[in-house]
Amino acid sequence: MDTDTDTRTVESKTADFQIRVEAGEKIEASDWMPEGYRQGALKFIEMHANSEIMGALPEREWIARAPSLRRKLSLTAKVQDEVGHGHLLYRIAEDLGKPRAAMIEDLIAGKTKFHNVFHYPTETWGDVAVIGFLIDGAALVTQKALLDSSYGPYARVLKRICAEESLHQRHGEDLVLEMCAGTDEQRAMFQDAVNRWWVPVMHFFGPPSKPTLDPLLHWRFKTATNEELRQRFFSLYIPKLWDMGITVPDPALEYDAAAGEWAWTEPDWEPLRRIARGDGPMTETRLAWRRWIHEAHGWVRLVMAEPERAAAA
Amino acid sequence: MIDDPRAVLALALGDDELVLGHRHSHWTGVAPHLEEDLAFSSIAQDEIGHAVVWYSLAAERTGKDIDAIGLGRPADGYRHAVICEQSNGDWGYTTARHLLYDLAEEVRLEVLAGSAWRQAADATGALRREERYHLIHARAWLSRLANGPAEARARLVAGLEEALPQAVGLFETLPGEEDLLADGTLPVPHVDQLRRWFDVVVTEFQPFGLDDLVDRTLAPASPAGRHGQHSDVFPELWDEMTAMYRADPQARW
Amino acid sequence: MTAATPAPERPADPAEGLRWEVFGRRTASDDWAEVGYLHAPDAEMALLLARDTFFRHEEGVDLAVSRGPDFFPLGQPELLEHATDKSYRLQRGYTGLGAKRRLAAARAAALGAVVQRRRPPDLRVLNEDHR
Numbered sequence: 001m002d003t004d005t006d007t008r009t010v011e012s013k014t015a016d017f018q019i020r021v022e023a024g025e026k027i028e029a030s031d032w033m034p035e036g037y038r039q040g041a042l043k044f045i046e047m048h049a050n051s052e053i054m055g056a057l058p059e060r061e062w063i064a065r066a067p068s069l070r071r072k073l074s075l076t077a078k079v080q081d082e083v084g085h086g087h088l089l090y091r092i093a094e095d096l097g098k099p100r101a102a103m104i105e106d107l108i109a110g111k112t113k114f115h116n117v118f119h120y121p122t123e124t125w126g127d128v129a130v131i132g133f134l135i136d137g138a139a140l141v142t143q144k145a146l147l148d149s150s151y152g153p154y155a156r157v158l159k160r161i162c163a164e165e166s167l168h169q170r171h172g173e174d175l176v177l178e179m180c181a182g183t184d185e186q187r188a189m190f191q192d193a194v195n196r197w198w199v200p201v202m203h204f205f206g207p208p209s210k211p212t213l214d215p216l217l218h219w220r221f222k223t224a225t226n227e228e229l230r231q232r233f234f235s236l237y238i239p240k241l242w243d244m245g246i247t248v249p250d251p252a253l254e255y256d257a258a259a260g261e262w263a264w265t266e267p268d269w270e271p272l273r274r275i276a277r278g279d280g281p282m283t284e285t286r287l288a289w290r291r292w293i294h295e296a297h298g299w300v301r302l303v304m305a306e307p308e309r310a311a312a313a
Numbered sequence: 314m315i316d317d318p319r320a321v322l323a324l325a326l327g328d329d330e331l332v333l334g335h336r337h338s339h340w341t342g343v344a345p346h347l348e349e350d351l352a353f354s355s356i357a358q359d360e361i362g363h364a365v366v367w368y369s370l371a372a373e374r375t376g377k378d379i380d381a382i383g384l385g386r387p388a389d390g391y392r393h394a395v396i397c398e399q400s401n402g403d404w405g406y407t408t409a410r411h412l413l414y415d416l417a418e419e420v421r422l423e424v425l426a427g428s429a430w431r432q433a434a435d436a437t438g439a440l441r442r443e444e445r446y447h448l449i450h451a452r453a454w455l456s457r458l459a460n461g462p463a464e465a466r467a468r469l470v471a472g473l474e475e476a477l478p479q480a481v482g483l484f485e486t487l488p489g490e491e492d493l494l495a496d497g498t499l500p501v502p503h504v505d506q507l508r509r510w511f512d513v514v515v516t517e518f519q520p521f522g523l524d525d526l527v528d529r530t531l532a533p534a535s536p537a538g539r540h541g542q543h544s545d546v547f548p549e550l551w552d553e554m555t556a557m558y559r560a561d562p563q564a565r566w
Numbered sequence: 567m568t569a570a571t572p573a574p575e576r577p578a579d580p581a582e583g584l585r586w587e588v589f590g591r592r593t594a595s596d597d598w599a600e601v602g603y604l605h606a607p608d609a610e611m612a613l614l615l616a617r618d619t620f621f622r623h624e625e626g627v628d629l630a631v632s633r634g635p636d637f638f639p640l641g642q643p644e645l646l647e648h649a650t651d652k653s654y655r656l657q658r659g660y661t662g663l664g665a666k667r668r669l670a671a672a673r674a675a676a677l678g679a680v681v682q683r684r685r686p687p688d689l690r691v692l693n694e695d696h697r
Contacts, residue, residue, distance in 0.1 A: 056342035069361065069384065073654045076341055077654060087351070090347075174660055176670075182564055242685065243667070243674065247681055254684045256684070297404065300346065304583050305583050306583075307608040351618040362650040442649040457607075
């Protein structure tokens, strides 16, 4: 659509846009889009990018402490991939109209958000296994649903991200399986981590949402509701945990065949609201550290902003 | 206690790689530039992977497994040069150390390519292929900092002033070196490798007017890292790196 | 892969350097295909950084960067090869999970710890590998 000569009203263009996305067409960065779609897509992708950069912080603490050389390597590579995902996602968000430097500055100033699970401390190698298996698993469920997003650039970059994330999830399962087939202490370490992370994982999927009130679902940017994703997660991961003799701290969690879905206990949502206000257990510590790093590296950014001097010499 | 000089050589080389790789890996997630974070993380992974190669050679001779060798020794059992254990400091020191270390690698791997210890000679091929990228990367940062804004050059110079005296420790004479020279395992003694390294470093630095930083009278202190003697930053590094393994060496992770 | 949407030209971000399109060839007989972009101050740095930004997982045998009409191939495709074991970051490093699942299940069974609560049927369909 040639936007320069398109003189239709915004309402008319919006209606046509809705027809396009409902027909499964992909929207590209240079297409006309309702301002709400642009801002909603930007905010969603920006939060995803932020989450990759902030998620690197708890996990990288364990590179130094990994219990074997192979895990030292694999954890380094995993965190590297997360930084890479941040890079890929910032560029998709950038094409919606906000420079990468501005997004990074807003993140560390506490003005934009990142996923709840990265506001918590990691305490043991069991936490590394939970992050790799359950949290990456939850992220993968969410991201696979977004492969059908109406926003073409996001859907395309998610193919690479999902491929790398599925490797992370297998790696996470590998960590879990070694612990659960291992010593009593290893099993207990993993069970303890599951007990501490269960509620944050439930928070990750968000409260049961009202699909009709979600503009991103309306525009097919998202294609599944919070509840559909949570149910899929239960089906993929709970039987695996149970087969390893690992419980989750929800006495109601069980599959109800008559209802065709898992029954579960809604957690207290207040900790999630506090995180959304910037008040999670590790929020300020991690953002403060990122601010310090950003400040300390200012002189290197100047170097990276200039072409090589004396290059012709 | 040097009943196996070849094992000592493999450990010294492996420990340099592991301890420096450990420090390099600390930049993953917090480097000054997103794309550079990715590049430097691969360099860190390469170094740790190279440690595994050298430890495999030590494993064949000692009967221990790679993790027991890499993560199971007491602090004074590690034979890395002290430059490897230093904290990352700022990007100026990190660049300085990365450059000086990878130039030392270029010298010593070329020497070991002619080793009479065939497995060691064979190992150098793969390592040198991966080190090519490390040197291109280090040189790119050397020139951008040396020719960059005033603060960049100042931080590079400060980093080099700190790292140069530490780097000569990479050429400390090994315990048992006389046996390694006698049977051709080590074709060139470390004292001569040091002279070659000085030549290489001066050549790298001249275009940037940095060669007057190089003091060729510097010699490695001994006994130092090759004898298990380390600086006061190593105990904390050693504990962080090895605690989980040592808590249960039989556990599988 | 669909044709990449031409990115709107934007001035150099003073904190980030210039934007460079990155191209790769999957195999020696493929043509150049765009794989994404990165920020770098100049072509040399862009070429140096492109390797680990887009080719960490054996995605191709050669790379190039481009800005406007200028196109710069890496010129040393051997830099994309890995000479030591990188299986820890590749799918082929994690092929033995089935056997490990059986071991973990056996350990749970021996402890009497397998959780006997109701789960959905048709687990084989749901438990497909993510990719």
